[in-house]
Amino acid sequence: MSLSLPVSDVIAALPQPALAIGPDEQIIALNGAAQDLLGMPAIGRHFITVLRQPSVVEAVEKCLAGTRSATASFFTRDGSNDITYTVAIRHVGEAGIALLSFQDITALTTAGEMRRDFVANVSHELRTPLTALMGFIETLRGPARDDAPARERFLEIMQNETERMNRLVGDLLSLSRVEADERVRPTGQVDICAVMRSTLRNLNPLAIEADVNLIPELPKGTVMMAGDADQLMQVFTNLVENAIKYGGSGKRVIVRMNFEAQMNALRGPGVSIAVRDEGPGIDPLHIPRLTERFYRADSHRNRALGGTGLGLAIVKHILNRHKGRLKITSELGQGSEFKVILPLEQDTTTLDEAG
Template sequence: MSKFRLKLTALFMLLIGLSVLAAGIFTGQFYKHNHLEALGSHMETQLRVLSAAAPWPKGESKTAQTEYLESQAIRFKELADMRVTYIATDGEVLGDSDHAPGTMDNHAGREEVREAMQSGMGRSIRHSDTLDENMLYVAYASKNGETGETLGVIRLAMSLSAVEKSLDRMWMALALGLLAVFALAALVSYRVALSVTRPLERMTSAAKRMAGMDYKVRIPDAGKDEIGELGRALNAMAANLQDHMGEIRRNELHLQSVLDHMISGVVMIGPDGRIRIYNRSAELLLGSLARERVGRSYTEAKQQYELLQLIRSGFDIGEPIHEELTVYYPEERLLELHLVPIPMDDDTAPGLLLVLQDVSAIRRLERMRSEFVANVSHELKTPVAAVKGFAETLLAGAVNDPETARSFLKIIQEESDRLNRLIGDILELSKIESRRSPLQFSPIDLRSFLERQLEFLGTEAAKKEISLELDAPEELFIEADEDRLGQITLNLLQNGISYTPEGGRVRVKAIIVESEDGGDFEEHVRIMVSDTGIGIPKKDLPRIFERFYRVDKARSRSSGGTGLGLSIVKHLVELHHGTIRVESTVGVGSTFVIELPLIQDY
């Protein structure tokens, strides 16, 4: 039970108890007063009757009066069952129903006697030492009917023990009733306090849960009184808060989802220098987790010193900053940074919003594009310059020398063919990269397909006495674009023949391999084209598939190569959802390894 309920119950019990006690005391006093008043009135009536029935003797000696009055006192006691006393005007007792008059004190000073002498009737209540109990005394002045002179006083005395016992019984009954009322009051008070405090306790508990951001709590209907209205108001407030908090949480989730799926890193720093937002892309770009950074100062990120200096500058100048910055942790990257001051909360000083984007790939592509344009210009300029130079020589008179003219015209034809191949390869590569030429997949018998490729190159290989070998299982079918697959294998075989000395060997091998992808095993076809040529230096292996990259530029040009063949091969392999790599040792030979899915996943 709550302290408030205990206090409220005690208050109700106190109020009820005081009310019942006051009512009991008032009732007891009222009962006592009325009982004594009725008893006194009865005794007064008895005195008048007694005075009339036995008039006070007149003109007789005191001894005769005493004998007469004493006998009357005894006689009337038997009739009225009350003590009867006759008192002379001087206070001397002349007759008494219970004691001998001579043994009794003078009664002139008794209160009831004095009142009777003065007003004709007197009353008093006092303790009787003779009887050792409280007595009610009523005195009546007996007068001479002719002269009105007071002859004496007749007094009746009655014990109040019966009255006191009756009052004691009444007080006992009152006490028992009070205890019963207290018990009933306790029960009623508890029920009343419970009906008042239970809704308040529920509201208090609900308010505490709301303070703890639990807005699902509801208070049971507490009736139609003010407490019930308060409960309904709290329920309405909780429902509104729940709706608002739900909307806020949904907005936070949307914002967090947007931040987490942004390709740009986003970092928000408060005016105090503490990081407040740190999204997933920022984790990848800066090499630290959000839980390690949020709530802590940006100066703790010691790995990016240049970035820290830039953030300090942003706080100092308070203006947007746009920079490109190279960071070396967790790896070397070129980052484009936008640093913008933004107002936050009620702070007068602004915070900073830092947006980071990895532009390493973009800058690399731009560099490759510039290099590609420069290489194309250079590669186109060489045959054009040769054609122009020899044509001008012929026009200058060399055409008159048949042998010289024929030699020059042959060179012009070769350079034109080379220029035509170069333009064709550039267009082919552009078409492949832009995916304007979709692949047409169909089942291919790989062994028969490779046999046709080797047969097509047989004459070229025979010129250099190079042997062509094939190792492929029968009935090995692969799903691929036949024209593009032929372009891949012909390019690799021609490269092998071109860079293999006379008497060498070019070998093609095809096998089925299994690879694990997410717990599932998939079958792939591995095609290996190996030669016993001059090989590729280790430093050139990472760039071998770049456009216009040549290991031996002089030999490549003399063989008629454009420098785009391997780049075309790599793009075509990737369009088949495959991979290509090269293994090579200088002076021993090279092996190009292609892995293609056995069945394409559309």
């Protein structure tokens, strides 16, 4: 008993979950964090009935038998989320006690999985056009060497595949830049109305070519905010271009901007820019994942229209930098709406009627 008291004091002072197992294999001390993690009474119980997971049990048995230290992984769930801990176990001198500390490495594990998935996705996205190019080059050097119509057809396809790779590399570089800048708040002042009008002017030829009626409902005047004009234009270009491409020929794309002195979502003044199309809509199942890198609700159609699967991921990181939000609503057969909400630090607006 004299040995367990100081052990209890030490464990209670640790910020991470920790517990001590005595030589009789019973738990003799644990802190509040460990109690919350285990979710059951533990003092006085055999450690196997509390920890249960084979890798942890085996590591504890080794330390109780005299091994100086060991590590194991401990897995649990927090609601619908998987949590991973590294358990460091150490044998304490002649007392024969095993001390366990739990370190939450979920974020590191998730980051590692995201890196692996990212590399795999990039490799897959590049492999397809590269394989096509290699096949066409081989054909042009052989059977189609003297076939002029086939040569022209293959060269056009090769150009499309090359442009696809170029778009992918461009989006990868853009994603890298916006991720690097995400924690740096923009300091310049921009007129969000002017940025939106410039975006629509640039995309109007694309809308005409696609037979889409681009309808702006923007206020006249200015709405000033702290922001990066180029990045904000990239956000609006992505959203409006997507609406034009996926909305369908002969349909409308409505771009509406509203200023509110008090937005509940921001708890302060803000501006919302909604881009709505009249396309086939998006299955609600896909909406929560649309901003993930390389996630596509319709991968075949997305690729056919030149999408890289990175556009909305770039939008998300830019909005994070500007402390903004993206709200996506859609109903199958009823079109989709992508709404950007941006905070305004103060009332720096000069608005007239919509125009």
